[in-house]
Amino acid sequence: MILELLKELSFFEGLSKDDLEHLSPFFSYQSFKAGQIIFCQDGFAEYLYLVIVGIVNIKFKPDDGPPMKVAQINSGGVFGWSAAMGNVTYTSGAECVEDCNTLKMRGSDIRKLREKYPDLGQAILDRLASVISERWQNRQSKVISLLSQVVNSTEEAEKSKE
Numbered sequence: 001m002i003l004e005l006l007k008e009l010s011f012f013e014g015l016s017k018d019d020l021e022h023l024s025p026f027f028s029y030q031s032f033k034a035g036q037i038i039f040c041q042d043g044f045a046e047y048l049y050l051v052i053v054g055i056v057n058i059k060f061k062p063d064d065g066p067p068m069k070v071a072q073i074n075s076g077g078v079f080g081w082s083a084a085m086g087n088v089t090y091t092s093g094a095e096c097v098e099d100c101n102t103l104k105m106r107g108s109d110i111r112k113l114r115e116k117y118p119d120l121g122q123a124i125l126d127r128l129a130s131v132i133s134e135r136w137q138n139r140q141s142k143v144i145s146l147l148s149q150v151v152n153s154t155e156e157a158e159k160s161k162e
Contacts, residue, residue, distance in 0.1 A: 002027050005103055009050055010076040011127060019120050026109045031101045038080075038094040038102075045082040045090045047104040048128075051075050054100025060092040072097070078131050083107030085132075 002024040006012050012020060027050075032038055038049065041061055049056075051073050058071040058079055070092060073079045082090045084107050114121025 002029065002103065005029070005052055009052070009103075011050055011078055015120075015123065019117075019123070022117050022120055023113070023124075026105050026113055027103045028105075029101070030104050032096045032099070034096050034098045036096045038096065039090050041091065041093040042089045043093075045080070045087045045107060047080050047106060048078065048084045048110065049080045049094070050103045051077050051079070052101040052103060054102075055097040056100060057095050057097055058092045059095065067093075078128070080104075081128055081132055084110050084125075084128050086111070 003020055006020045006024055006027070012023070015023075030049075032054070038056065039045075039047075041059070053075050055075075056073040056077075056079055057069050058073060059067045060070045061067040071079070073094075079094055080090065084105075086107060110121070110124065113124065
């Protein structure tokens with residue numbers, strides 16, 4: 001079952017059947033209900049997730065501001081990469097927007113995979129790097145937008161006082 005699900009995910013597109021067979025024992029299936037929190041920001045970063053079906057919102061709460069949605073992960077998407085990077089905690093939280101089916105892999109298993117199958121492990125890390133880079137760019141633009149809104153509302157409030 002896991003092997004068939006891996007074949008359907010765009011994240012693994014272009015990998016050989018052998019590669020997918022090597023990967024499948026490292027994954028397990030998990031479903032979540034709409035509104036369910038998958039993990040919290042600053043929670044123990046154990047798993048990397050791939051969405052088979054559903055939508056997951058990634059939310060970041062800065063220390064001095066309101067929580068903000070930094071990404072929406074749709075079917076085929078990846079989240080929870082803090083675990084893959086060896087972080088102790090997740091840098092953002094994840095919540096299901098609708099019922100979701102996922103595959104998950106322990107971050108520690110990515111390191112085991114890389115030791116056992118170096119080329120495959122590197123291919124997975126390269127794909128994760130692409131996801132991480134895109135997410136950070138998106139987060140930066142969200143923060144800039146939030147700051148602009150605060151500055152604009154402050155300027156408008158000051159003008160109305162004059």
